[in-house]
Amino acid sequence: MRAAVVRGFGGPEVVEVTETEVPEPSAGQVRIKVAAAALNPIDAGIRSGAFGGENQQLGLGWDVAGTVEATGDADGWNVGDQVVALDYGMAKPLGTHAEYVVLDAGSVAKAPATVDAVAAATLPLNALTAVQALDVLELTPGQSLLVTGAAGALGGFAVQLAAHRGIAVTGLARESDEELVRSLGATGFTTGGGGSYDAVLDAAVLGEAALPWIRDGGAYVGVIPQAEPASVRGVRTAAVLVRPDGARLAELVRLVDEGVLTLRVAETFALDDAAKAHARLAEGGLRGRLVLVP
Structure with missing residues (x-):
């Protein structure tokens, strides 16, 4: 072959x-x-x-x-x-x-x-990474999340999955991507960060630069294993190491067929x-x- x-x-x-x-x-x-x-x-x-x-x-x-x-x-x-x-x-x-x-x-x-x-x-790769990152953050409906790189493949899945869970999502991306990011379910949009969120899912790999946008005691998850920034102000920091999971992938397939995931x-x-x-x-x-x- x-x-x-x-x-x-x-x-x-x-x-x-x-x-x-x-x-x-x-x-x-x-x-x-x-x-x-x-x-x-x-x-x-x-x-x-x-x-x-x-x-x-x-x-x-x-x-x-x-x-x-x-x-x-x-x-x-x-x-x-x-x-x-x-x-x-x-x-x-x-x-x-x-x-x-x-x-x-x-x-x-x-x-x-x-x-x-x-x-x-x-x-598989991007959606499983997104859902496993959201699992690490442990957000509940109504809490706020900033997704960096929200127009990308990983960030886009994160926006859709978080919005489906009832989380208030703001997407960080280029100005030209605002319409796309909002169509994925983001209720807020920014090109330069700022604000104060319960958590950041850092698909754009901004690292330490994203920490000021998280409230005291909030959470940060990155997508490069063992590359998360050090904790400040009680912010919990972690990085997801994606793992194969056929059962979880089947759940994501169901969301595709239901029109939740694009x-x-x-x-x-x-x-x-x-x-x-x-x-x-x-x-x-x-x-x-x-x-x-x-």
């Missing part, structure tokens, strides 16, 4: 599509024939060496939508099931940017019924053009995910 990998660090040009054996599922695993797989900033970080892994092949891709093609005695899954999943891992030899991927059955959920595989592939695709690329997709990601300015199609 074909798979996008890196064997050395650098820019988009180091991404190569290689031929490798089709992986076989072990007990409790499923093999998914990939229909679509999103490209995320984490893939660019792996490609550039931000997370280590020198002198080894690193597979790219964390999100997948596709069809169960084989099972390793995995309860609850049958050949032909349409699924989505998160393939976690900074230093795995193969990722979801491939024709097939093998994953633990517990990380898999039935695909949304109301969208195609390309759109569905944008859900899936945004910026552009699609063939798997063989993975390096071009990385180059487009590096250009920035995307409002939605790039998606690779084998």
Whole structure:
């Protein structure tokens, strides 16, 4: 099968599509024939060496939508099931940017019924990160939340999920994104922060600069593990380490089918053009995910 990998660090040009054996599922695993797989900033970080892994092949891709093609005695899954999943891992030899991927059955959920595989592939990583970050914050209906980077894929999910919980959401983004952010459910909008909120979900990775916008004793959650700022004024600070969770992903799929969550695709690329997709990601300015199609 074909798979996008890196064997050395650098820019988009180091991404190569290689031929490798089709992986076989072990007990409790499923093999998914990939229909679509999103490209995320984490893939660019792996490609550039931000997370280590020198002198080894690193597979790219964390999100997948596709069809169960084989099972390793995995309860609850049958050949032909349409699924989505998160393939976690900074230093795995193969990722979801491939024709097939093998994953633990517990990380898999039935695909949304109301969208195609390309759109569905944008859900797992960013939506799971958003919902797990909100869980850390432990906000209750009526409390206030500032989401930085609210127009991005992660921030957009955070806005929608928080608003669905009855939280008063303000989005921080560029002025040109105000209409988009409000359409996602934000009741407030800012381009420069300020104010006083019960919590900040820092999808834009502002770090310490976001702390003055949190009330004394409030909460901050970042999206880069172990990179949260130190606590001040009793503000609880943490960072979410996203984890695969098929049951939670199934809840998010239900919210897609109910129209609560919006899936945004910026552009699609063939798997063989993975390096071009990385180059487009590096250009920035995307409002939605790039998606690779084998």
